[in-house]
Amino acid sequence: MPTSQLNLTNNIDVSKLSQGRGNSIRDTPARKVFKVFNYIFLLALGLVCLVPLWHIAMLSFSNPTLIQRNTGLVLWPLGLAPFSGGQVNQQTGVPLTATLAGYQVVLSNAALIRGYANTIFYVGAGCFLSILFGAVGAYCVSRKNTLFMMPLLAVIMVSMFFNGGLVPTYMVYKGLGMVNTRWSLILNGMLNIMNIIILMTAFRGLPDGLEESAQLDGAGHMTMLFKIALPLCKASIAVIALFYAIGKWNDYLQAAIYVNGKRALYPLQLIIRDILTQPTSPTGMEVDIASSIGPANEGRALVEYTTIMFSTVPLLCFYPFIQKYFVKGIMIGSIKG
Amino acid sequence: MRLRDIKKDWMINKAVYFMALPMLIYFIIFNWLPIGGMMLAFEEYSSRGGTLGSQYIGFQNFVDFFATSYLARIFRNTIVISLMSMAINFPAPIILALLLNEMENQLYKKVIQTVSYMPYFISTVVICGIIKDFVANDGPITYALYNMGVISTRQDLLTSGLAFRFFRPIFVISNAWQSTGYGSIIFLAMLSSVDQELYEAAKIDGAGRWKQTLHVTIPGILPIIMLMLIMQVSSLLNVAMEKILLLYAATNYEVSDVIMTFVYRSGLQQGRQGYATAVQIFNSLISMALLLISNSVSRKVSDFSLF
Numbered sequence: 001m002p003t004s005q006l007n008l009t010n011n012i013d014v015s016k017l018s019q020g021r022g023n024s025i026r027d028t029p030a031r032k033v034f035k036v037f038n039y040i041f042l043l044a045l046g047l048v049c050l051v052p053l054w055h056i057a058m059l060s061f062s063n064p065t066l067i068q069r070n071t072g073l074v075l076w077p078l079g080l081a082p083f084s085g086g087q088v089n090q091q092t093g094v095p096l097t098a099t100l101a102g103y104q105v106v107l108s109n110a111a112l113i114r115g116y117a118n119t120i121f122y123v124g125a126g127c128f129l130s131i132l133f134g135a136v137g138a139y140c141v142s143r144k145n146t147l148f149m150m151p152l153l154a155v156i157m158v159s160m161f162f163n164g165g166l167v168p169t170y171m172v173y174k175g176l177g178m179v180n181t182r183w184s185l186i187l188n189g190m191l192n193i194m195n196i197i198i199l200m201t202a203f204r205g206l207p208d209g210l211e212e213s214a215q216l217d218g219a220g221h222m223t224m225l226f227k228i229a230l231p232l233c234k235a236s237i238a239v240i241a242l243f244y245a246i247g248k249w250n251d252y253l254q255a256a257i258y259v260n261g262k263r264a265l266y267p268l269q270l271i272i273r274d275i276l277t278q279p280t281s282p283t284g285m286e287v288d289i290a291s292s293i294g295p296a297n298e299g300r301a302l303v304e305y306t307t308i309m310f311s312t313v314p315l316l317c318f319y320p321f322i323q324k325y326f327v328k329g330i331m332i333g334s335i336k337g
Numbered sequence: 338m339r340l341r342d343i344k345k346d347w348m349i350n351k352a353v354y355f356m357a358l359p360m361l362i363y364f365i366i367f368n369w370l371p372i373g374g375m376m377l378a379f380e381e382y383s384s385r386g387g388t389l390g391s392q393y394i395g396f397q398n399f400v401d402f403f404a405t406s407y408l409a410r411i412f413r414n415t416i417v418i419s420l421m422s423m424a425i426n427f428p429a430p431i432i433l434a435l436l437l438n439e440m441e442n443q444l445y446k447k448v449i450q451t452v453s454y455m456p457y458f459i460s461t462v463v464i465c466g467i468i469k470d471f472v473a474n475d476g477p478i479t480y481a482l483y484n485m486g487v488i489s490t491r492q493d494l495l496t497s498g499l500a501f502r503f504f505r506p507i508f509v510i511s512n513a514w515q516s517t518g519y520g521s522i523i524f525l526a527m528l529s530s531v532d533q534e535l536y537e538a539a540k541i542d543g544a545g546r547w548k549q550t551l552h553v554t555i556p557g558i559l560p561i562i563m564l565m566l567i568m569q570v571s572s573l574l575n576v577a578m579e580k581i582l583l584l585y586a587a588t589n590y591e592v593s594d595v596i597m598t599f600v601y602r603s604g605l606q607q608g609r610q611g612y613a614t615a616v617q618i619f620n621s622l623i624s625m626a627l628l629l630i631s632n633s634v635s636r637k638v639s640d641f642s643l644f
Contacts, residue, residue: 028545030547031545031546034439034546035439035441038436038439038440039440039445041436042436042437042440042445042446042449043449045433045449045453046448046449046452046453048514049452049453049455049456049514049518050452050455052467052471052514053455053456053459053467055477056467056470068475070475071475071476071477071480072477072480073477133359133360133363136356136357136359136360137357137359137360139356140353140354140356140357140360141357143350143353145349145350146346146350146353146354147342147343147346147350148346148354149353149357152357152361155361155364156360156361156364156368158368158369158372159364159368162368162372163368163371163372164368164370164371164372164373164374164375165371165375165600165614165617165618165621166597166600166601166604166605166613166617167374167377167600167604167605167610167613167614167617168370168371168372168373168374168375168377168388168614169367169371169374170604170605171371171374171377171387171388171610172366172367172370172371172374175387175388176366187363187367190363191360191363191364193364196360220352221352221353221356246458249460250458250459250460250461250462251460252460252461252462252579253461253578253579253582256582257605269460269461269462270462272460272462272463272466273462273583276462276465276466276469277583304466304470305470307466308463308466308467311460311463312459312460312463315458315459316455316458316459319455319458320451323451323454326454326519326522327522327526330522330523330526
């Protein structure tokens with residue numbers, strides 16, 4: 001029975017892992033060697049994950065001229081006094097120092113700020129509608145004493161295995177007149193069969209007596225769903241909302257497909273893509289760089305690094321707090337298979 | 338089911354059915370309509386006729402596709418990139434999970450886990466920006482390869498001629514960098530649910546740590562390993578295009594263009610909707626065959642199957 005072997009909910013407390021595997025017996029020499037290797041290897045792995053991000057972070061404070069000359073990994077801001085101060089521009093004699101000019105450019109760039117606002121809107125509105133309609137739908141299919149809800153679930157389950165693919169889906173949005181409107185990005189992926197099944201399972205897990213007593217007190221379906229069922233399934237809701245929000249925040253492809261023709265609707269990621277990939281992007285960046293850093297060809301790289309930091313750091317600040325939900329989310333997702 | 342039952346059900350559950358309406362409409366419009374829209378593959382699309390009114394041309398789009406040299410190129414690239422990914426990205430999370438599992442210092446383990454999940458949550462656009470910076474002609478990786486004598490000139494690894502050698506490794510290794518830590522979560526969870534008594538029993542039988550790992554731990558997580566393997570084999574042809582679209586260049590399509598990027602370009606940028614849909618249908622058919630094959634092989638070999 002393969003499904004029973006996949007039951008992951010029993011014991012997922014990762015911290016209890018290696019207990020009971022015999023620390024009491026003295027380690028063999030081979031075991032000692034392995035342990036040392038394991039420490040070093042995992043440390044190296046952790047560094048490999050961190051160093052690229054650290055490199056970019058340090059470059060974002062560096063001197064643009066020194067960035068041009070630099071060829072290796074950067075572990076501290078180029079031109080910051082205690083580490084690598086003292087270099088001067090040979091023509092003008094101006095000392096080359098670390099700078100915050102990149103952040104000035106990024107923070108004063110209208111396109112980027114608008115991208116940020118758009119992304120927050122897409123994430124916020126999308127998340128709200130996704131949870132709202134997802135919960136209502138899941139509540140309906142979780143009703144046990146109905147004749148037609150299971151056939152209806154089958155009809156929508158098809159989306160788990162079949163979809164029309166890129167172009168036919170695009171043609172539907174185009175036919176509805178939603179291409180190059182905010183609707184296309186909000187409706188895209190709003191309802192997801194996986195999430196509906198997760199919520200349905202959560203609702204079905206609630207005790208039956210709860211519903212009966214609520215009905216006796218005269219509660220309708222809406223009261224039952226929003227006042228009783230949803231508050232009791234907060235954990236599932238939080239996980240779904242979190243994954244939706246992270247996916248939406250990081251997505252650029254849907255936006256590149258559906259709002260490609262309208263720059264005012266670009267989310268943050270598309271603006272960043274333009275800044276990072278197109279030498280002269282129509283975001284007003286060149287003008288900003290020239291006015292506050294100097295020659296645009298020098299400032300360009302610096303601004304790319306600060307853009308990366310500007311878009312990534314806010315999310316990474318939340319990261320330690322939401323990390324535990326990732327584990328939970330993966331578990332919920334994989335029980336479904 | 339008699340008519341009276343249906344009437345009764347309707348009387349009781351009318352409100353529920355109305356509540357289900359938005360969901361039903363959503364899935365009909367955004368899932369069923371596109372499935373119907375796959376008939377584009379058999380049409381010469383014209384914007385005037387739309388999906389329903391365009392000229393029916395039978396299998397001409399498929400014939401066109403089979404006649405081009407693109408067929409071989411995008412299939413070769415897709416399969417090579419997929420197999421390379423699988424060779425690295427399938428075992429890596431399992432190995433990481435096993436190593437983390439052997440780590441007895443819980444704090445150290447926690448820190449390494451947290452750090453290794455992190456890259457997964459950075460957006461594709463930013464990841465590609467970082468990759469491009471690292472492999473630019475003055476980037477650290479280019480510099481290191483040059484100093485080690487792997488490359489004779491310092492050039493951008495993604496846009497110069499060097500891309501023919503380096504595009505695929507860069508793509509695959511950066512994927513591993515981004516998702517190995519995150520991928521290990523599920524295996525770690527499975528590891529923690531392996532029955533501890535089995536370890537005791539193995540120890541009594543004289544098994545050392547390595548023997549325990551081999552005969553208790555790995556069989557314990559085999560179902561999830563097989564599940565992941567089936568999933569990966571069945572998505573062999575679905576190389577995600579997000580990253581490739583950002584990293585490739587017209588000069589290196591020879592090694593970088595995959596099925597999905599080809600569909601994207603021909604369908605959305607060159608206005609060949611019918612043709613792109615035909616390519617995608619062909620792709621889906623093969624994917625489905627792969628799923629069925631890998632599933633039945635897995636059932637024979639390891640007694641585990643999806644369905």
